[in-house]
Amino acid sequence: MIPFNKPPCVGSEEHYVKQALKSNKLSGDGPFGQKCQSWFEANLPARKALLTPSCTAALEMAALLIDIQPGDEVIMPSYTFVSTANAFVLRGAKIVFVDIRPDTMNIDETLIEAEITERTRAIVPVHYAGVSCEMDTIMAIASRHKLYVIEDAAQGMMSYYNGQALGTIGHMGTFSFHETKNYTSGGEGGLIIINDERFAERAEIIREKGTNRSQFFRGMVDKYQWIDVGSSHLPSELQAAYLWGQLESAQKINEARLSAWMFYDNKLHPLVDEGCIELASIPPGCTHNAHMFYLKTADLEERTALLEHLKLRGILAVFHYVPLHTAKAGLDYGRFHRVDRFTTSESERLVRLPLWFGIDEKSQQKVIDAIFEFYQ
Numbered sequence: 001m002i003p004f005n006k007p008p009c010v011g012s013e014e015h016y017v018k019q020a021l022k023s024n025k026l027s028g029d030g031p032f033g034q035k036c037q038s039w040f041e042a043n044l045p046a047r048k049a050l051l052t053p054s055c056t057a058a059l060e061m062a063a064l065l066i067d068i069q070p071g072d073e074v075i076m077p078s079y080t081f082v083s084t085a086n087a088f089v090l091r092g093a094k095i096v097f098v099d100i101r102p103d104t105m106n107i108d109e110t111l112i113e114a115e116i117t118e119r120t121r122a123i124v125p126v127h128y129a130g131v132s133c134e135m136d137t138i139m140a141i142a143s144r145h146k147l148y149v150i151e152d153a154a155q156g157m158m159s160y161y162n163g164q165a166l167g168t169i170g171h172m173g174t175f176s177f178h179e180t181k182n183y184t185s186g187g188e189g190g191l192i193i194i195n196d197e198r199f200a201e202r203a204e205i206i207r208e209k210g211t212n213r214s215q216f217f218r219g220m221v222d223k224y225q226w227i228d229v230g231s232s233h234l235p236s237e238l239q240a241a242y243l244w245g246q247l248e249s250a251q252k253i254n255e256a257r258l259s260a261w262m263f264y265d266n267k268l269h270p271l272v273d274e275g276c277i278e279l280a281s282i283p284p285g286c287t288h289n290a291h292m293f294y295l296k297t298a299d300l301e302e303r304t305a306l307l308e309h310l311k312l313r314g315i316l317a318v319f320h321y322v323p324l325h326t327a328k329a330g331l332d333y334g335r336f337h338r339v340d341r342f343t344t345s346e347s348e349r350l351v352r353l354p355l356w357f358g359i360d361e362k363s364q365q366k367v368i369d370a371i372f373e374f375y376q
């Protein structure tokens with residue numbers, strides 16, 4: 001059986017987790033937590049990076065930080081994970097879904113401006129498969145209309161847009177360290193990246209249950225107390241210790257994923273030339289992190305047949321998001337203004353192939369052979 005995913009593990013994680021276990025410090029923001037945060041601040045680089053229990057939690061923090069109020073509107077693609085929308089719906093926002101570009105499956109930046117009303121507060125670009133949205137255009141629109149940009153870079157760690165790390169371009173950005181992503185903090189985890197100085201201090205407060213506990217630990221105040229709304233958005237030191245092992249090997253993980261991605265891309269190209277399938281296109285200026293290798297079939301029927309064909313040969317390939325605007329909650333909390341030209345039709349053709357840190361070429365070749373056999 002070839003699984004779809006295996007959680008990344010380089011080997012050093014166990015050592016660091018054991019070290020954390022022996023340290024008598026298991027709660028958040030211990031030595032490993034701080035090392036991880038400093039790593040991101042130095043390497044992205046970023047103004048401030050705070051570990052969170054998930055990308056979902058990071059997005060919820062972002063919605064609190066920009067002070068979303070009931071009735072506010074937030075623009076995002078419908079082709080995304082539920083958390084992108086939920087974080088803002090929890091604060092009472094109405095979600096405005098914009099169609100995607102078929103080449104990258106990212107929000108179509110040319111359609112955003114027409115959806116802006118006097119209630120619009122934020123744009124949430126989602127960097128699908130770790131390939132950047134057209135951020136220059138999106139940032140220019142946001143600045144013209146005084147909107148916030150929160151990058152959902154859950155899949156985007158180690159990806160770049162014109163040399164700038166994803167997650168560091170908007171006012172804030174978020175990463176996921178769920179086990180299905182390129183880097184994990186032991187199954188679940190996330191990061192909020194604060195690029196706009198105005199949010200730096202309040203981010204710490206919201207993350208620490210609405211208290212100024214972080215300032216207290218830095219000796220800036222003599223006691224800590226409740227000063228704002230907040231929640232508990234710190235992961236444990238064990239999660240940070242696991243992640244630290246992966247950050248030390250961040251380049252190695254990235255290079256291994258990219259070479260596996262390129263192996264699929266090279267070997268499957270003859271099927272593109274024959275007009276059987278389509279593959280992802282990476283726009284100029286985008287450096288991606290091989291988060292995902294996907295192909296597109298002719299239509300839904302062909303996809304169902306291909307997935308079944310692969311499954312019978314012990315290969316777990318999978319489809320992805322059901323567009324949010326077609327789901328029950330999406331209908332309740334959002335609206336898709338224009339025509340759904342690509343969101344549904346392109347999502348129905350997409351197949352993700354097995355890809356993880358450490359996948360061998362023999363397994364990949366088995367997947368490739370099975371796909372060729374299907375199109376014979």
Ligand SMILES: *Cc1c(COP(=O)(O)O)cnc(C)c1O
Pocket residue numbers: 053054055056057080081083084126152154155175176177178188189190
């Ligand atoms: C994985 C993912 C999330 C959620 O991440 P969690 O860490 O599981 O909360 C959000 N948005 C996108 C685009 C994702 O891929």
